[in-house]
Amino acid sequence: MKDxxxxxxxDLKILKILQANAKITNAQLAQEIGLSPAPTLERVKKLETSxxxxxxxxxxxxxxxxxxxxTFVMVTLKGHNKDNIEIFTESISEIDEIIECHHVTGSGDFILKIIAEDIAAYQKLMLERVTNIEVVDNMQSLVILSTFKDSKVMPIP
Amino acid sequence: MKDxxxxxxxDLKILKILQANAKITNAQLAQEIGLSPAPTLERVKKLETSxxxxxxxxxxxxxxxxxxxxTFVMVTLKGHNKDNIEIFTESISEIDEIIECHHVTGSGDFILKIIAEDIAAYQKLMLERVTNIEVVDNMQSLVILSTFKDSKVMPIP
DNA sequence: CTTCGCGCCAAATATTATTTGGTAAATCAA
DNA sequence: TTGATTTACCAAATAATATTTGGCGCGAAG
Known part of the structure; x- marks a missing residue:
């Protein structure tokens, strides 16, 4: 279940279409991939259950x-050990404004994506809930000025 | 149309639910928000058309x-002028593997999210299609080792 | 106060998903 | 190769769901 x-x-066609538009009807989907509705639905269900x-x-x-x-926030922890990572990720998991948290290679340890109402709310969030997570050594915020691309369709062959 | x-x-309840699970039936959604199906559907349609x-x-x-x-890739352009930004974003838009492109504050200019089959494919992509975009001065790749959070639900009040 | 407009509901209707039963092609063991 | 078995498919029936309709009640504006 991991490979x-x-x-x-x-299947790849179906996946491309559903990534771009999850609300397409089964009949339309069937037509676009060149099958009848019944096997189309079977395939979609199989992709879901698998x-x-x-x-x-x-x-x-x-x-x-x-x-x-x-914003994106690059985080460095005080130590790169397992315990600290666990403390950090558990603290993160409770904060709804942090919508992504990835462990990455490079100078930092983690990269976060954070969403807030405005700068004031963002500052408050950071000061009161994020900066003071004990294992955090350093954080650098990159504020998103504009977004040119935000595709939900992955580059499957 | 921008504000x-x-x-x-x-409405907020509906948005939370549909972000977490877009496949919920209208009847179920209606029940969860405490309305009957008809006005529930009306609200959803209004949220869509607006x-x-x-x-x-x-x-x-x-x-x-x-x-x-x-990966996340932090990009610095050779000049921060409008022309270069346009050249860059247009080059980016043609590359399917780059699924996000944000203009950000901070030391770099842009942050990209890129997805590839494996390291070899990633290297090839970078060498052949990304690094040689003329206006790019510098790039730093952060490879995602693991993802602890990837929520599709934004923190609406 | 009354009229309008909005948001709601219950129930009818239309659309869509899903199941069914059966056929043909692909897979495999002998 | 052949016969058995599985797999993927289709058309059409059925079930579930979305959508429309008509009418009610409430709050705001005149």
Whole structure:
């Protein structure tokens, strides 16, 4: 359940389409891939139960829901040991504004993506909930000025 | 069409639910927010047409589709002028493996998220298609070792 | 106070998903 | 190679779900 799954040309087509538009009807999907609805649905269900498709999500316009500030934050921990990493990731998991947390190579240890209402809210969040996580040594914020690309379609062959 | 939209408590509930699970049926959604199906659907449609909900996407398991390497890349351009930025973003837009491109504050100018099959494919991509974009001065890759959080639910009040 | 517009509901209808039963092609063991 | 078995497919019936309709009640504006 962790390794690559065998996917034929049609499966890949389905995945591309559903990544770009999860709301397509089964009949339309069937037509686009050149099969009838029944086997199309079977394939989609199989992709779901096998875990190739993890979930389906609505994508929002951040401005319109009043979330004006997005940032990436590069974090260095005080020590790179397992305990500290666990303390850090558990602290992170409780903070809704941190929507991504990746362990990365390079000068820092982690990179976070954070979303807040405005700069004031962002500052408050950082000061009161993030900066004071005990194992954090250093943080550098990169504020997103504009986003040119934010594709939900991965480059599958 | 660019500013915050008025959303009541029920709209916010709908948005939270659809971000977490876009495949919920209208009847279930109606029940969870405490309305009947008809006005529930009306609200969802209104959120869609007003652009609060931009789109719906399937989220895939990268391992299972054979995409083993994800990275963040911090890019510095040779000049921070408008022309160079345009040249850069247009070059970027043609490369499917670059799924995100944000203009950011800080030492670099842009941060990219890139997905590839493996390290070899990643190296090839960078050497042949990214590094040689003329306006690029410097790039630093951060390879994602593991992801602890990747939420599709934004922190709306 | 009354009228309008909005948001809601229940129930009818339309659309879509899902199941069913059966056929043909691909796979494999003998 | 052949016969058995599985797999993938299709058309059409059925079940589930979305969507429309008509009407009610409430709050705001005149």
């Amino acid at each position: 690559k799954v065998k996917l034929d040309r049609i 875990g190739v498709i993890k979930s389906y999500h609505a994508k929002l316009n951040t401005q319109k829901v009043g979330l004006g500030v997005s | 915050k939209v008025k959303l009541d408590r029920i 652009g609060v909900i931009k789109s719906y996407h399937a989220k895939l398991n990268t391992q299972k589709v054979g995409l083993g390497v994800s």
